[in-house]
Amino acid sequence: MNNMWTRKHLLKSLLALGLLPLSSFAQSKDEAQKEDALPKKVDVIVIGSGAAGMSAAIAAKDKGARIVVLEKMPIIGGNTLISSGYFNAVDPERQKKQGIEDSIEKHIEQTLAGGDGRADPELVRILCSNALGSLHWLESMGLKFRPDVMQVYGALWPRSHLATEPKGTGFIRVLSTKAKELGVDILTNTKLVKIIREQFDEGRALGVLAEQKGKPFYIRATKGIVLAAGGFAANPRLRAIHDPRMSTLTTTNNQACSTGEVMLAANEAGAYLMGLDYIQCNPGCPPGHTSRQALHLDVSRYVFVDKRGKRFVAEDARRDVLRDAILNLPEKFGYAIVDNDGFNSYNQVVRDDAMKGLKTGDAFKADTLEGLAKQMGVPADQLKKTIADYNAMVDHKKDPDFGKAERNLSHKIEKAPYWAALSSMAVHHTMGGVRIDKETRVLDRQGNVIEGLYAAGEVTGGIHGTNRLGGNAIADIFTFGRIAGNSAANQK
Structure with a gap:
């Protein structure tokens, strides 16, 4: 099992550094576990406490x-907390x-083309048109972003913003602070078992x-879930059903987090699932x-470079393309190399x-x-030639071998010390997942809205x-998370 900056270890590290005070969380674990405090009826139930939730x-x-x-883990944040945050x-x-x-329009075009035209154009337009508004919303709550933008891995264009706080900790800090200020109730160590509808596979979601702690309980949602x-x-088992190559790979996700049971509960309640074999x-x-690198x-x-x-x-x-290139190598791994400037x-x-x-x-x-090269176990003469050839490409702003874009041929690999990481x-x-419409309403197998x-x-x-384009997921979770909250609250 790789370390992946699991929430437990990340939280301890951040607390030690004073970057994420425990008081910033909307509700403590002890506060959330009082059985007599369990709600019986609310307007809106939210499943998951990552950035979308x-x-x-x-x-x-x-x-x-x-x-x-409702959050099944002991602390809030989901995978957002350990994301790269672009x-x-x-x-x-x-x-x-x-x-x-x-x-x-360029963002929309690249998102659609990057997904081979299989994304819903209406949802893509909503994502790209509202991403900046979501970023400004975060800034209004006190989150600071670096003044420059760049092109993160797989993004296809330099429009990737990065918060000044490490990984996704800044996102969760401002969200938890705002939630606490508003009085949002959060139950940790609480997992969804079943979505209740008026009748089996029919009617409104009730x-x-x-x-929680092995004890089942019901909550009524008068407006929405x-x-x-x-x-x-x-x-691993679920992803291997859809792409057998995925069965033995490690994951960048928290091991106890993204396991798909809520998606399956939605399907059991009648939601249509789409695109499950699209795995990045x-x-x-x-x-x-055991140690993931991000050079x-x-x-x-x-x-x-390869072996x-x-x-x-x-x-x-x-x-x-990058995935398949690495999985097609005999060793199924390569090395990411940066110089000292890149490292810093x-x-x-x-x-x-x-x-x-x-x-x-x-x-x-x-x-x-x-x-x-000696440490990596690769031929030194070949590695030197590869780097020399690449530096010449930077000079000429052209990659005749693989077609790397001119705008990204901007930094040579030339300043010691040099770094390499297993990749x-x-x-x-x-x-893939549940099908939604532009208001984030879940659709059933016939394309009808499941009310609530x-x-x-x-x-x-x-x-x-x-x-998925690199950097689009963070825009997605904030943009559609806000739409979902508004839609549910406005439900009659």
């Missing part, structure tokens, strides 16, 4: 709805300062059967390794992970390329198609 809860609470959030949004103010030409519990990237991978630990995040900073010391793919390609461009969490990787054999560091494929995101049932985030399907 918390955004929905805050949006609904702002409308005056009585809210309860947020795609067309932002004329920031992008213009960097000379980046962009538009919402409430849920949940379980919002499903926001993530995907199934941490469920990101560089992660090879099987048997690949900025596509302008790193070079991918023979040769490049094998354009580093700024689509995520599914990353945040402290990425650098700390690399330092840990030096001890676990997942990262390598040397003052020369020859020394780096296998780990299951990262599941693009909504969904947002990775539990849904149809937003990304076959392949």
